[in-house]
Amino acid sequence: MPIGPNSAGSLPTGPARSGTGRSGPTLGESGEFALIARIVADLPPSAEVVLGPGDDAAALAIEPPVLTSVDVLVEGVHFRRDWSSAADVGRKAVAVNVADIEAMGGRAVAVVVGLSAPADLPLAWALELADGIRSEGERAGVTLVGGDVTGARDVTISVTVLGGLDGGPLIRRSGAGSDQVVALTGRTGWAAAGMAVLQRGFRSPRAVVEAQRVPEVPYGQGRVAAEAGATAMIDVSDGLLADLGHVARASGVMVELDLSAFPVPDVLRAVAAATGKDPYALLLTGGEDHALAACFSSADQVPDGWRVVGRTRQIGEDEEPGVLVDGAPWKGAAGWDHFGGGR
């Protein structure tokens, strides 16, 4: 859906950002139709896909309400081609989106993908990206049902996920009451630790570097929490304090975290020591691990695999909804804004 034949000739060519070899054809040489044909070949069948890629739109058998969310990953901002493989980027693009559906208590069904890339992107990179989308899709139970491929200077991947509730409840950020327990499943601080070592030119500890490349999303736990009675839920993308801050403000409550509920994994302690960071800053403000945080009316509702990390309480006079750690505001950046602007 580009502006005209001449724009193909003026397709921007990206700078060489990585050491990727130039053997093999580029996206420009093979053309978008060739890429799309190879991406959609042999897609696994899904009972919920009424019509897959190749028509003007895909059709999905999802009962209402239909859940949807979009995330955009940009080269140089969200990933680097010399830090992550194309398959890692594809897996991450799917995982971060599916986490948003999990956080509503839903089950992700399908994704559509918009890929913008320079014409000199190796076709092999694009195909490996598609493999990553597909393999994480298999883990998460989602199918790639459509896409658009277009030229741009940066590699940009936008993934929109669609899912459903299968008759279960929709869990919002705004449902937390006071005197409830706050529980967590999944990891925090690992991806941030991975970023810290990658930024210093290291590739180890491997576990945190891999966590930065592809988050380990606790697939299925969103539904588990919803069925257990979660009153509010969020996916921890920006950092636990930032994301629980969203829950606190949407629900009009104070979230009180207990620092003792956050044992520091050895690998995070090691990274923190080597990089001069506070390990608790990693745990409380590190984003991109896509853990799930939820509130429950009582501790006995908290499902297996979740751990209680705090409580909610009513807002006192002269207080604003927010998050306290051991009774006090956390000192340091509570999260961050994508453009570095004010919150």
Place this chain on the structure above:
Amino acid sequence: MPIGPNSAGSLPTGPARSGTGRSGPTLGESGEFALIARIVADLPPSAEVVLGPGDDAAALAIEPPVLTSVDVLVEGVHFRRDWSSAADVGRKAVAVNVADIEAMGGRAVAVVVGLSAPADLPLAWALELADGIRSEGERAGVTLVGGDVTGARDVTISVTVLGGLDGGPLIRRSGAGSDQVVALTGRTGWAAAGMAVLQRGFRSPRAVVEAQRVPEVPYGQGRVAAEAGATAMIDVSDGLLADLGHVARASGVMVELDLSAFPVPDVLRAVAAATGKDPYALLLTGGEDHALAACFSSADQVPDGWRVVGRTRQIGEDEEPGVLVDGAPWKGAAGWDHFGGGR
């Protein structure tokens, strides 16, 4: 959902591509949260939006099958900031996506938008883009229900549309039989004519320039055609010959167009004369007007507002499915590939 706090500091700054004044704050100065807050403020209510922007995912009351499609618009490839206003770009991004839902016989309900932009993008531009998304959404009956804003060198807008069939039939590209009529509603060649004059530095004729900036999608006609018995349908995004070629190959038929069914509008004749183009090349190969083309079993099924432009027939021996114009292959580019590669 960016890779870490430090990446905000290294957010790329785009080159000055247009004459946009730098008065007023930039996206970087105001921050993504400020932009999102302003975009979603006062969104019109919709009975089909169970949950709008602001949570991990939106929730929509769409009966299955759910239709979805994605299109990506990239600055310098699909639009130029000195040729189109931000509102035009927003309107176009919605219109081209809704056309995909129309082409299935569906009704678009909602869009989610991924915006990537340099930090120095004027906030006013981003807000005007949002206004354009909203105003075209009102024309098309769709609501903006979610988004992601992130940094990048180029302005890239990815729009994913969701819609439904309201119990009507799903019209695919592959359903055309032989001895059927081929009909068209909407314009072809206008956007291509607009591009031709813009590329020569002109801003007139105004009608074609405006058609290039924002397509005039025949909203509602997809459903009309489906109810009238359309056997196959497509949205004309790449050019009529290219898109009917998709129908021909998917359906295994030959499409025979009658050139006499394509009267040349005066404005296209004038642009063709001034730019040295064949007016029929504009009509038959110009993309981006997002007309709808459909096949019907008989001419008396063709709805008001549609005109018959040809017929389908069985493939002969030694023939491949395709499109003929007055009985012969069209000489010239039948469409084009986004990366200039082979088809």
